[in-house]
Amino acid sequence: MHILFVADPLESFKIYKDTTFSMMRELQRRGHTLAACELQDLVWQRGGKVSAAVRNLRLTGDAKDWFEVVTAEGLQPLNSFDAVLMRKDPPFDSEFFYATHLLEQAEREGARVFNKPRALRDHPEKLAILEFPEFIGPTIVTRSDAAIRAFHAEHRDIILKPLDGMGGMGIFRVREDGMNLGSIIETLNLGGANTVMVQKFLPAIAEGDKRILLIGGVPAPYCLARIPQGGEVRGNLAAGGKGVARELTARDWEIARAIAPVLHQRGLLLVGLDVIGENVTEINVTSPTCFQEIHDQTGFDVPAMFVDALEAAMKS
Incomplete structure (x- = not known):
């Protein structure tokens, strides 16, 4: 080919x-x-x-x-x-x-x-999780300052993120004291002009933000846990996180097997789920990564799995 x-x-x-x-x-x-x-x-x-x-x-x-x-x-x-x-x-x-x-x-x-162009448009990486509420933690998507403040009052420790960020850019944590919440809201929503995603902080981030790969509708058996370093709240490799390959847990398999066939049927040959603890936080479809890190650490040949899936798709 x-x-x-x-x-x-x-x-x-x-x-x-x-x-x-x-x-x-x-x-x-x-x-x-x-x-x-x-x-x-x-x-x-x-x-x-x-x-x-x-x-x-x-x-x-x-x-x-x-x-x-x-x-x-x-x-x-x-x-x-x-x-x-x-x-x-x-x-x-x-x-x-x-x-x-x-x-x-x-x-x-x-x-x-x-991946199929229409599917890329239909699955923005932050908002695609809304379709799978059974697998996500407490989350709100809004422009409203008041709604964000109410969400913080309920959950006390939250993560705020722009919908168009990548590599951990623009992500803020606000703890129970609410320090700088107003300034952060202003920075992210620009006075109500921009929509923001806010999620309850998940302490399991200390164990890593797991990238689970779905290839041809099938989960790869290993993920890459991206572990925050040096007091960072972000595990993204681009933000200095350390990547550690691990076998999927029972919960990882449950999530991946539920979501993989749905997205594959829509033309997404390759998907990267981001999972913290037992909750999906993002669904990456534009250019999912971590093939080499998983291959190098486990010996599982992720590139070969991908090309197998591509070759199979070309025959269908």
Whole structure:
């Protein structure tokens, strides 16, 4: 197969941990050929098809100069590739949103896109948990200053987060004393202009914010617990968390087996559930990570599981 990755600039990859790189490596190992482009390379014109200026790649095996460009093509229709993998990292901003519409048009023209563009739009990573209330802790989504204050009065120790954040950015904890609650609300909701998610603080974060991978509708048997360091409340690796691979618990399996088939049926080949203790806190669909950390620590070949699922999807 000839696979196109829509991703961030290749030059920015940290290949020792990058999940997209691990996908590329496994695909090339199996004899598939690779190409890449960025969001800015996508174009559609009346009378034509959604196309992109792409670079055809070969991975070199070198840690520094890890890829070489075999050919740099002019505009190539996306439906000329066997599969298109949307791997642009968050944030899910306007440009990401517009790209999903271009990719959906490419689907109408015959392209196979993973994750499905409509499913990316329909499952914002913070709000997707609302569909599964039986698996989440106390949560409120609101613009209202008064509603947030009432939620704090009830639960006493809370986490506030913007709906468009990533990597732990913009996350605040407010304890029982309510210190700086007003200032934090003003910062996040901008006087009622922005919607905010507020959740009861889960002490189990001390044991890690677990990333559970759902691949082709099936949970991977290991997760990566991202453990806060140095007094941080955030376990995100981007915020300095330490990643420790673990087997799924019975509760993890219960959550994953309930959610996985629902999301897979909607066209989400790869999903990353964030679970603290026994509660789902986010559902990541844009560019889930942690393949290499789990593989390196446990020996379980997550990239191979993903490519197996992709190859199976291409036959369906």
